[in-house]
Amino acid sequence: MELTNTLTMKKEAFVPHEPGKVNMYTCGPTVYHFAHIGNFRSYLMEDVLEKFLRYQGYDVRRVMNITDVGHLSSDADTGEDKMLKGAKREHKSVMEIAQFYTNAFFKDCEKLNIRKPDTVVPATSRIPDFIEMVEKLLEKGYAYQAGGNVYFDTGKLDKYYVFGNQNSEDLAVGVRESVDADENKRNKTDFVLWFTKSKFDGQELKWESPWGLGYPGWHIECSAISVKELGGYLDIHCGGIDNAFPHHTNEIAQSEAYLGHPWCKYWFHVLHLNDARGKMSKSKGDFLDVALLEKKGYNPLAYRLFCLQSHYRKPLTFSFESLDNAAQAYQKLVGRVAALAKEGEPDLEGARPFQEKFAQALGNDLNTSLALTVLYDLLKSGVSDATKRWLVASFDQVLSLDLLEAAEKAAAQKGEAVSPEEAAEIEALLEKRAAARKAKDWPAADAIRDELAARHVVMKDTPTGVEWHIEK
Ligand SMILES: [Zn+2]
DSSP, X not given: OEEEETTTTEEEEOOOSSTTEEEEEEOOOBTTSOOOHHHHHHHHHHHHHHHHHHHTTOEEEEEEEEBOSOOBSSTTSOSOBHHHHHHHHHTXXXXXXXXXXXXHHHHHHHHTTOOOOSEEEEGGGGXXXXXXXXXXXXXXXXXXXXXXXXXXXXXXXXOSOOOTXXXXXXXXXXXXXXXXXXXXXXXXXXXXXXXXXXXXXXXXOOBOOTTOXXXXXXXXXHHHHHHHHHOSOEEEEEEEGGGIIIIIHHHHHHHHHHHSSOOEEEEEEEOOXXXXXXXXXXXXXXXXXXXXXXXXXXXXXXXXXXXXXXXXXXXXXXXXXXXXXHHHHHHHXXXXXXXXXXXXXXXXXXXXXXXXXXXXXXXXXXXXXXXXXXXXXXXXXXXXXXXXXXHHHHHHHHHOOOHHHHHHHHHHHOOTTOOHHHHHHHHHHHHHHHHHHHTXXXXXXHHHHHHHHHTTEEEEEETTEEEEEEOO
């Protein structure tokens, strides 16, 4: 397959270090709050990449860290520790906050059908490894101690800004974030490997180290965890584009200085999810998380489809209007799958051209929208229903839209005179109504009830959910 590599900003043929095997690392969440749907755009596209590599027969090993210490409010080593901020806000301990938001993160992943990586490592569980790495960097002359902290010396590198897209804009942000200049730094771009001097007395988590009681800088965790779990040659490193600088730039600096050779071959970055005001972030206005989508009556998989409709290397603009469109598209898709006859054997010969097109689309820099087009073309095509169902199941190993399951559900609920499309629409309305009632949004619930009544839907509440039929 071909992937756009941020190192060169070009589409490159993907060739893993070891044939047939892929080592993949993902920067996990900083668990001080719920992740917003912009964060999930990255995790979701990374999930598609992982599943497509498996679909292609690769043996994929994927590791993710959980940042539960050391990530300061600004990525440039300044500001308060994010975890501590979360703990103060909720009057809990840092570890309680970490546990709660780690669980919440994976629950949201599950709703979005994002597979949990094979190995998930909380940063606080690997402090001795970080210390070992910092010691080696000091030994090799890539690090220095100043003012109680240990810094990485970026002046020792031939090239610090390694990414092909590192333009003056990125660098300006870096400079702006370091306004709170740290006079211990030899170079403006140096970063902290180990803190013993924190401006914040309240830092709860501290460990003994050769440099005194302290805690790790944010970047060291990903290098140390990745090298330990996946070895010195990493195939793909994933993350949101905002992590490219300084986080990934610093990861490369310290990993390659530590290893003494090039480390990661492909950098897979997912672009931002924007809203009307620009890049989505936690600090701005209303907080769009998976729970809010559900509260508003959306199936999280409609958001998954929304993300799949566009290319990961392009910024995506979110609005409820476009999510509505995706939700409708999802219901229609489910309806069409529900309309397929279940009898018969698939024609594997007839399926092959579709399989090839699907693999070509995703193999071309993970073109998910083209892969969806192949799915639509398939449903419109003349191949047998059994072949279509077989291919839908196959494609869904990567797309993870639960198409057959949702179709089953829609079909089970359909009344005699209801088409699968209509059944799917009614299902969607019922879900919306349930969510509106749960949120005590009575006007919305009433409006949906009226719409259902207009469609002659008769509902009955049962212990297992709402049963319904059409009575004209
Ligand atoms: Zn990272």
